[in-house]
Amino acid sequence: MNFNKVDYELSAGTFAQLPACTMPEIVFSGRSNVGKSSLINKILNRKNLARVSSQPGKTITINFYKSDTARLVDLPGYGYAKHSFDERNRWGQMIEQYFQSDRDIRLVVQLIDMRHKPTEDDMQMLDFLSQVGMPYIVALTKSDKLNKTEYSECLKMHHEIIDEFNPIAIVPFSSVKGEGAEDVRNYIQKAEAGKLEAPVKAPLKVKIVVKK
Numbered sequence: 001m002n003f004n005k006v007d008y009e010l011s012a013g014t015f016a017q018l019p020a021c022t023m024p025e026i027v028f029s030g031r032s033n034v035g036k037s038s039l040i041n042k043i044l045n046r047k048n049l050a051r052v053s054s055q056p057g058k059t060i061t062i063n064f065y066k067s068d069t070a071r072l073v074d075l076p077g078y079g080y081a082k083h084s085f086d087e088r089n090r091w092g093q094m095i096e097q098y099f100q101s102d103r104d105i106r107l108v109v110q111l112i113d114m115r116h117k118p119t120e121d122d123m124q125m126l127d128f129l130s131q132v133g134m135p136y137i138v139a140l141t142k143s144d145k146l147n148k149t150e151y152s153e154c155l156k157m158h159h160e161i162i163d164e165f166n167p168i169a170i171v172p173f174s175s176v177k178g179e180g181a182e183d184v185r186n187y188i189q190k191a192e193a194g195k196l197e198a199p200v201k202a203p204l205k206v207k208i209v210v211k212k
Contacts (some may be wrong), residue, residue: 001067001192003185004150006044009071011061015094019063021103025068026188029095030111031121033044035141038175039111040074042066043184050074060091062098072194073098079121099132107135107185107191114140114154114172118161126165135196137160137169137187144174168196 006168012018037050044050049065065075075098076091099105108129112122129136140158143151155172162170169187173180190196 001070001172001189003044003067003184006046006049006065006067007063007071008049009066011063013061015101018098018101019064021101024106025073026070026191026194027073027075027105027108028111029075029125030077030141031079031113031119034077034111034113035173035175036074036111039109039139039141039173039184040072042175042178042181044072045190060087062094067104069087070188078125079119089104105134106194107188107196109139109167109188110136110167111139111141111173112158113161114143114158115145115150115159126162126167129167130165135191136167137171137184138167139171139173139180141173141175141185143172143179144176181204182203 010017010019028040030036040050041047044065060076062076065072065074075095078088078091078095110122110125110129112118118126126138138158140155146154151172155170159170164208169183171180171183171187173184175181187196
């Protein structure tokens with residue numbers, strides 16, 4: 001993939017609006033305001049290809065960005081408290097349909113805020129990705145907001161929590177300083193080339209659902 005030649009393709013608000021899967025897809029997932037747009041812009045060396053919303057969770061769409069050899073797929077952020085129950089449920093249905101629609105998903109980049117313990121929604125996504133045997137890495141965002149002691153403590157804490165879900169890697173990331181950007185690009189290139197092995201697929205036990 002040429003990271004310098006990626007363009008916005010479309011936004012899908014319903015499953016029926018998804019484009020046909022004609023090339024490998026690299027997926028970005030995470031809670032609202034975790035820094036997905038900033039990470040995508042950083043790895044593509046762009047300032048505003050992926051829009052950074054001032055109102056996290058405002059729009060529930062799956063955004064597609066297309067290169068010459070693959071698509072980047074930006075899933076809508078989860079966990080935003082001001083969503084109505086119906087909107088959160090629609091989010092869950094869209095995400096579940098996307099992952100179970102037999103698309104050529106080569107890698108999921110799961111974003112988690114490095115400063116805090118994974119939320120219940122984060123844990124649900126980690127469990128889901130692990131259960132379906134999806135190849136994924138975890139990008140720990142906003143690493144630049146931690147001092148050296150906090151950085152070491154938070155990295156250790158995340159490994160203790162996340163390692164059991166069998167990610168390919170855990171990558172501290174900063175869209176400000178660029179930490180982890182090259183690592184994420186390398187994993188994307190390996191995934192596109194079919195050089196990443198997914199964990200053994202287990203029976204699906206967890207669905208992405210929303211409780212009242």
